[in-house]
Amino acid sequence: MHTFRNMPIKLKLMVIIMATTSAALLLSGVGIVILDSILFRSYLNLDLSALSRIIADNSTAAIAFDDPQAAVETLSALRARTHIVAACIYRKDGTTLATYARPGAGQGCRAPDARDEIRFNATDLTVSRPILLKDRLIGILAMVYDLDEIKDRRRIYGAGILGILVASNLIAFVLSSKLRTVISTPILELVHATTAVSKTRDYSVRAQKLSGDELGALVDAFNEMLAGIESRDDRLKEALLDREEALTEAQSARDSLQRSNGELARSNEDLERFAFVASHDLQDPLRMITVYSQLLVKSYPPELDNQARMFVNNIAGGTKRMRELLADLLAYTEIGSRPDTPVEVVDLNVVIENVRQILKASSDDTGAEVTAGRLPSLTGYEAHFISLFQNLIGNAIKYRSERSPRIDISVQEAPGELRFAVADNGIGIDSEYHQTIFGAFKRLHGNKIPGTGIGLAICQRVVERYGGQIWVESNVGQGATFLFTLPARLVRPEERE
Amino acid sequence: MTHADGNRIFRILAIEDNMADVSLLRLALESASVDCELRVLEDGAEGLAFVGQEGRYAGLPIPDLVVLDVNLPKKDGLEVLEAMRASHLFAEVMVVVLSSSSWPRERARMHQFGIARFIAKPPDLEEYLKIGFILKELLAGC
Numbered sequence: 001m002h003t004f005r006n007m008p009i010k011l012k013l014m015v016i017i018m019a020t021t022s023a024a025l026l027l028s029g030v031g032i033v034i035l036d037s038i039l040f041r042s043y044l045n046l047d048l049s050a051l052s053r054i055i056a057d058n059s060t061a062a063i064a065f066d067d068p069q070a071a072v073e074t075l076s077a078l079r080a081r082t083h084i085v086a087a088c089i090y091r092k093d094g095t096t097l098a099t100y101a102r103p104g105a106g107q108g109c110r111a112p113d114a115r116d117e118i119r120f121n122a123t124d125l126t127v128s129r130p131i132l133l134k135d136r137l138i139g140i141l142a143m144v145y146d147l148d149e150i151k152d153r154r155r156i157y158g159a160g161i162l163g164i165l166v167a168s169n170l171i172a173f174v175l176s177s178k179l180r181t182v183i184s185t186p187i188l189e190l191v192h193a194t195t196a197v198s199k200t201r202d203y204s205v206r207a208q209k210l211s212g213d214e215l216g217a218l219v220d221a222f223n224e225m226l227a228g229i230e231s232r233d234d235r236l237k238e239a240l241l242d243r244e245e246a247l248t249e250a251q252s253a254r255d256s257l258q259r260s261n262g263e264l265a266r267s268n269e270d271l272e273r274f275a276f277v278a279s280h281d282l283q284d285p286l287r288m289i290t291v292y293s294q295l296l297v298k299s300y301p302p303e304l305d306n307q308a309r310m311f312v313n314n315i316a317g318g319t320k321r322m323r324e325l326l327a328d329l330l331a332y333t334e335i336g337s338r339p340d341t342p343v344e345v346v347d348l349n350v351v352i353e354n355v356r357q358i359l360k361a362s363s364d365d366t367g368a369e370v371t372a373g374r375l376p377s378l379t380g381y382e383a384h385f386i387s388l389f390q391n392l393i394g395n396a397i398k399y400r401s402e403r404s405p406r407i408d409i410s411v412q413e414a415p416g417e418l419r420f421a422v423a424d425n426g427i428g429i430d431s432e433y434h435q436t437i438f439g440a441f442k443r444l445h446g447n448k449i450p451g452t453g454i455g456l457a458i459c460q461r462v463v464e465r466y467g468g469q470i471w472v473e474s475n476v477g478q479g480a481t482f483l484f485t486l487p488a489r490l491v492r493p494e495e496r497e
Numbered sequence: 498m499t500h501a502d503g504n505r506i507f508r509i510l511a512i513e514d515n516m517a518d519v520s521l522l523r524l525a526l527e528s529a530s531v532d533c534e535l536r537v538l539e540d541g542a543e544g545l546a547f548v549g550q551e552g553r554y555a556g557l558p559i560p561d562l563v564v565l566d567v568n569l570p571k572k573d574g575l576e577v578l579e580a581m582r583a584s585h586l587f588a589e590v591m592v593v594v595l596s597s598s599s600w601p602r603e604r605a606r607m608h609q610f611g612i613a614r615f616i617a618k619p620p621d622l623e624e625y626l627k628i629g630f631i632l633k634e635l636l637a638g639c
Contacts, residue, residue: 283597283620284597284618286620287597287618287619287620288515288517288518290620290621290622291521291619291620291621291622291625292517294621294622294623295521295524295622298622323620
């Protein structure tokens with residue numbers, strides 16, 4: 001059964017057709033044989049009944065006259081019927097008057113029986129008929145008829161039916177192999193279409209409709225389903241394409257942004273490197289000018305008059321100032337040159353102490369006093385914070401009033417940030433200049449007070465680098481307070497409350 | 498090599514491309530009264546040739562002191578120093594680096610190769626002349 005289930009439809013159809021044909025033929029064959037044997041028996045019955053009656057009627061005279069010779073003659077007429085094996089005529093008392101036996105037959109008649117009957121036995125048929133004369137029993141006729149004829153007929157019928165079966169199966173095979181395509185071709189077409197779709201994912205494939213029957217309806221339904229899938233697939237593809245396009249656009253926008261960011265960072269970097277290298281390399285020739293003008297003064301004292309000496313001193317002064325400017329420029333560009341993620345922890349109390357040492361000479365000269373409250377430790381670069389406080393405190397000393405400089409450093413916590421204040425009692429700054437003083441090389445006081453004008457620019461750069469802001473609160477003659485903020489996240493976690 | 502009065506004459510090799518600096522070095526040595534024969538090479542390639550005793554430098558005596566600039570034409574001072582430390586003849590020769598730059602990283606790299614001193618070229622005459630005395634002191638120790 002399993003093998004049949006897995007057979008191709010073509011073969012299945014053929015098997016079904018041939019099995020149906022064979023079964024119908026076999027059944028009708030068996031029916032015919034059964035019907036024939038029934039009909040033949042009734043025919044035999046009538047025939048033998050008539051025959052036995054004729055024989056019985058013809059033998060009444062022989063029995064009446066007890067003439068065995070005549071009886072034998074009557075019986076010998078049976079020779080024409082080859083299936084009659086034996087026949088006997090018995091007298092009324094049961095004694096045998098005459099017998100007939102087919103040549104070669106070993107079988108004789110059965111014992112006389114007065115019943116008028118034809119009895120079918122397993123292998124033969126026995127006839128027994130009373131012989132009457134004027135309705136009086138005078139003798140009995142017995143006959144034995146063999147059933148070979150029935151067997152022959154069955155053999156002939158069997159062979160015929162078998163022949164017809166074979167022939168009709170042959171015809172059925174030929175016909176079905178032609179006709180099965182009517183069923184199997186549309187199915188195979190459908191199978192091909194399905195396979196193609198599942199293999200190629202091409203939903204534009206359609207199965208060809210070859211018939212208007214249920215298979216045709218199936219093909220229509222299948223094609224309709226494919227069309228549905230195809231349109232959904234198209235929509236999906238379109239949506240994917242749209243999304244891809246949008247992604248590509250976003251990506252290219254991001255790329256170009258990144259590129260310009262990178263370019264900006266690079267050009268920034270280049271600019272800084274240029275400033276750094278320039279300020280560094282320019283120092284060397286200036287060093288030469290300084291040293292050689294010193295050498296000039298030193299080596300040729302008698303020959304140099306006072307004016308020449310002044311010229312040389314001006315050269316020396318100019319180069320010294322240029323060296324200072326370059327050094328400050330170097331310090332300014334250096335702020336941006338360090339990596340963005342500092343790992344140093346800077347204790348601001350130590351920074352202030354360092355700055356006190358650096359500025360010791362000028363604070364000793366002016367009697368300056370620097371006071372500071374307890375300051376936090378921050379994540380950052382120490383050099384930056386030294387620069388920041390050195391410039392702020394240095395400025396406070398530089399721009400002092402007649403009084404001795406008093407500088408106080410304090411810090412306050414505000415939400416998310418720390419607010420530092422460096423307050424002095426110096427000459428103060430006109431509010432008009434509160435913004436400009438933070439510009440590089442911006443100075444308010446000309447050459448009266450030495451300086452390059454980059455100190456506050458450095459301060460601003462340091463503070464902004466760490467994400468803070470710097471500004472000044474001051475009035476002329478009332479001292480100045482420089483305020484700056486730094487993000488609270490710079491404070492080491494263990495110091496936070 | 499000794500002088501007529503018995504003082505030793507030191508052989509100093511300066512590898513320096515800036516002749517203004519060479520003059521100052523000579524002045525500093527004179528003012529510190531260092532008896533010396535100063536040979537000057539003007540770029541790093543010449544320095545390498547000297548260290549390798551190649552061509553016209555073949556068989557020349559080994560100097561007592563090498564004064565080496567860092568930024569040199571062709572081959573820089575670090576390469577010359579490396580070659581010196583790799584050669585048998587120059588491995589133990591005293592080296593003073595006299596550089597116009599004083600970047601810490603450069604300084605650290607020079608120190609890795611065993612230098613006697615790293616001196617930043619000073620922007621002041623008096624400071625420059627002091628170099629003569631520093632070199633004299635170093636030479637006295639060898």
